[in-house]
Amino acid sequence: MARPRGRRRRVIPPADRAVTPPGERSDPAPGGPRRGADAPRREPVGEGGWQRTLGAAPDVWAVFVQGRHRDAHVYAGDVHAPDAEMALVLAKENYTRRDPCVNLWVVRADQIHATTRPAAEMFVPATDKSYRFGGSYRQQRRVLQGSYKASYRDEDQ
Amino acid sequence: MPETTPAAPEDPEVLAEFTARVRAGEQIEAGEWVPEEYRFEALRLINMHANSEIMGALPEREWIPRAPGLARKMALTAKVQDEVGHGMLLYRVAETLGRSRDEMIAELVAGRARFHNVFHYPAETWADVAIIQVFVDGAAMQTQGALRSCSYAPYARVLKRICYEEDFHIQLGLDVWRALAEGTPAQRAMLQDALCRWWTPIMHFFGMPDRVSPHTEKMLAWRIKVKSNEELRQQFLRKFVPIILEYGLDVPDPNLRWAEDEQRYVYTEPDWEELKRVGRNGGPKSAERLALRQRFHAQHAWVREAMSRWRARADGAVA
C-alpha cells in the first residue's frame, strides 16, 4: 500500500510521554533486599504476564505536575511520605522548584497498574491503519497542516 | 567493609541473550528480569552515587552560615538542596533494584557503605566552595554525563535531570571562582590554596586506570560502565585545566602537561594507596562526618517512629 508522502507514521508509542508509570518490581515485598521476580524467559503475550502492579513500598507516592492550567498532569517522580497530605506538601518543593506548577496530584505508587514489557508487542499495529488518519493525501494534509490542527495544538498558543 | 558477593551465574543461554539485547542498545526498565550480577553491579553503582550526594552535602553546607552575602547564601543553600534532592532521586532508583531506602541510609550512617572520595576531605575556606562547585562537580559531570547512556533506564532518566541541575551549579561556582580570581591578593591566594589542596582528591575521583579484565569488559557490554576511568579523567582535564590557566592560577601538579604526541595530558601518578584508604572510610573527615550523620539519625529516630505510626493509622482508616 502506498504511504502518503510527508507523513511519518509512528508505530511505537513514545516511552516518555505524559503518564509513564514509575518502574518497579512486580512482586510487592516491602523493604529488604529482593531478588528479581519475573521469570527468566519472556512470556508470550496472551498467555498471562501482560499486566502487573508496581511493587513499590506503601510509603512511596507518585507525583504528577500540571505546569499551566490547560496542560495535562505529567509524571515527575516519587516522594516517600506517610500519607497523601504530606506527599503533596513535600512534592511542591521536591518537584516544582524550577518548573512552573499550578496543580499537583499524588497517588500511592503501589496503586498504579501497568502493562509489562513483553506486552509492548500488542501495541504495534499489524496492518495499515491509515484509515484512522483520514482519506486522501490532500484531505490528510488539510487536517494536519490546517486550521483544525492549529486550533487544538497547544504549543502554538 | 563487608560487601555481599553476587550469586552464582544463571543459565548461560539466558545470560547471553540478555547481554546481546543490551549490547544492541536496548534499555532495561525497572521490574524486568536481569541477571543477578547485573542487578548487583547496577545497585552498587547507584547506591554509592546516592550515598555520595547525601555525604557531599556536608563539606559545602559548612559554608552556608558563613556565606559572604545574601545572594551567595541563598545560592549555596539552593545548590546543597539540589544535592540532597539528587540523593532522594537516586535512592528511589536503587529501590527499584531491590533495597529499601531506610536500609541503605542506615548502612551509610553506620559507616558500612561507600561514598566518593572527594567528600571525605575538609572544606577549609570559602574558596573551597568555588573549587568544589567548579572542579568536583565538574568531575562528577563527566561520569554522570557519560552514564546518561547507561542501560538501566530509571538511572539514565534521573541522570539527565541531575546533569541539567549540575550545569547550574558549575555556573554558580564559576561566578564565585571569578570573584575570587579577579579579587584582592588575599582572595586569589585563598583560591590558589584551595585548588592545591583539592587537586589530588579530584585526580583520584575517576579511579585508577581500568585493568583490562573480563569484569570490565562485561560492565562495558552491559553499559553499567560507559567510558573508562582514564577517558573520563582526560575529558575532565581537557575541559577544566584551561580555566585555571585562563585566570592566571597555577595548576597544582607541576608535571601536568599536554603531550602532543600522545594527544593526552600526562601528570604525576597520584598515590592510589590514599584513595584505597579513603574508600574504606579512612579519609581526613570520614569519621567526623559519619559521626555527625549518626547523631542526627539518632536524634530523629522518634520522628521516624511517629511517621510510621501515623502511616499505619492512615492505612487502617482507609482500609
Place this chain on the structure above:
Amino acid sequence: MPGALAAIADPAVRAAYREWLLRIADDELVIGHRHSEWTGFGPDIESDVAMSSIAQEELGHGRAWYEQIAADDGGDADRLAFGRAPDEYRHAALLEQENGGWEYSMIRLMLYEAFEIGRLRLVAASGHEPVAGLAQTLSREERYHGLFADTWLTRLAGAAPGGPERIQAALDRAWPDALGLFESTAADEVLQRAGVLQSSPSAEREAWVATVRPVLERYGLAVPSGAGAREGGRRGVHTAAFEPLLAQLTEVWKSDPEARW
C-alpha cells in the same frame, strides 16, 4: 527607585518607620539563617529539601526588606545584613535560638508564621507603597511555610511515641520568646499616632493568640499561661545565642567588607 521611607517627610516618623522595617528584615534574616542550618540534617530527605526552600525564601524576604530601607538610606542590603553592630539588630529572641530538635523548629515555625502573616497583613493594609505591595507578594510564600509546620505538627503531636509531651515542652520553651515578637518601643506609638500603622503591638498579640490557640489545642497542646514575654530584641538587647550566630554570619564578609565576593 525610592523606597518606603522617602515618602515620609517627618524625620521622627521616618526614623520610627526605619526601625520598624528593620524588625521585619532582621527577623527574616535571622530565622532564614537558622532554617538554613537544617540543610543536610532534616528528619527525611524530602523534608530536608522543603525546609531548605523555606530558608531560602526567608533570606530572600530579608533581602527585599533591606533593599527597601537601603533605597533611601544609601548603602545596600548586604551592608545592612552583615555590617551592623549587634545592638543595632532589631529581631526578637525567638528567631535567634538554636534549632534544637525538629519539634522545636516546627513549633517555632508555626508560631512565627502566624505572627508574620499578621504583620504582613498590617503592612499591606497600610496602603503605604511600595511596601504594601511587597507584603502582599511575600504572604504567598509565608502561607506554605505555615502549611508545612502545621502538617508536621499534626503528625508529631498526633503520633509521637509517648504522646505530645515532647512537643508540649518545645511549646513551653518557645512561648515566652514568641510573646517577645510583640515587644513595643517608642517607635510603635510614633507610627500609630502618625497613622502609618493602624494597630498596636498589644492588639496584634491578642489577635495572634486568638489565631494560634485553637490550632495548638487541635494538636492536643496546652497554651502556656502566666508566662511573661522575653523582651529586649526590639531594643537591640539579644540573648546569648546571637553573638555566635552573628560571628558566623559575618565571618567571611567581615574579612574584607569592600571586596567583591
